[in-house]
Amino acid sequence: MSDVAGYAVAAATRLGLQAGDTVGESGYDEDVDHDLRDAIADLIESELLDDDSDEVLNAVLLWWRDGDGDLTDALINAVPLLAADGVIWLITPKTGLDGYVEPSEVAEATQTAGLAQTTSVNGGPGWMLARLARPKSGKARR
Numbered sequence: 001m002s003d004v005a006g007y008a009v010a011a012a013t014r015l016g017l018q019a020g021d022t023v024g025e026s027g028y029d030e031d032v033d034h035d036l037r038d039a040i041a042d043l044i045e046s047e048l049l050d051d052d053s054d055e056v057l058n059a060v061l062l063w064w065r066d067g068d069g070d071l072t073d074a075l076i077n078a079v080p081l082l083a084a085d086g087v088i089w090l091i092t093p094k095t096g097l098d099g100y101v102e103p104s105e106v107a108e109a110t111q112t113a114g115l116a117q118t119t120s121v122n123g124g125p126g127w128m129l130a131r132l133a134r135p136k137s138g139k140a141r142r
Contacts, residue, residue, distance in 0.1 A: 004042065005035040007124040012039035014121045015089060015129070017059060024049040024081060026074070027063035027091075031099075033127055037061075057081050060088045065099030071106065075113035075132065088115065088132040097126055106130060 017023065023040060025048040040061070041047055049055055060078045064071060078088050090106065093099040110117050110132055121129040 004039045005124070007122075008033065008035035008039035009042075011036055011121055011123045011129065012043045015040065015043075015059070015131075016087075017044050019043070019045040021058040022046070022049065022055050022083075023059045023061060024051070024053055024055070024057045025061045025063070026051050026078065027065075027068060029063065029065075031065075031126075032063050032091075033124060036123055036127065053081075056083050056086075058083055058086050060086070061091060062088055063091045064101060065093055066101050067099065071101070071109035072112045075109055075115060079113065079115070079134070082134075087118075089121075090130045090132055091123060091127050092130070094126055094128055 017040065021044045023044055025037070028050070037048060048061065049057070060081060062074060062078060064074065075088065082088070092101040092106065107117070114134065115132040116135045117130050118133055119131045121131070123129045
């Protein structure tokens with residue numbers, strides 16, 4: 001295993017991913033947490049795929065900051081990339097940090113995109129991860 005910070009390994013483990021999963025990444029920029037990315041790649045035993053991949057994905061890591069554009073559009077564009085049980089991990093800066101995204105904005109975009117937030121994971125020093133998934137059959141509210 002590579003020399004990845006302990007918080008990153010702990011966060012990656014909580015994402016529910018496993019060896020062989022296919023994980024895409026969107027919103028990559030110079031501020032991403034490289035230890036977290038490395039821990040996820042170690043866990044799935046594969047590199048993270050970029051926006052140009054045509055693979056069916058078990059998960060999409062969506063790095064998102066205030067000012068990145070329309071979060072609803074980004075979520076809607078990520079959904080077709082997912083396997084039937086695939087999830088989006090929305091990764092946003094923690095409260096008080098540059099690029100912080102208001103929870104109300106996340107909630108509205110998530111609902112508009114037809115997704116549900118199921119859990120949150122502390123991503124270490126600067127990031128929070130929110131698990132967004134399609135609602136289970138019969139539980140969707142319109």
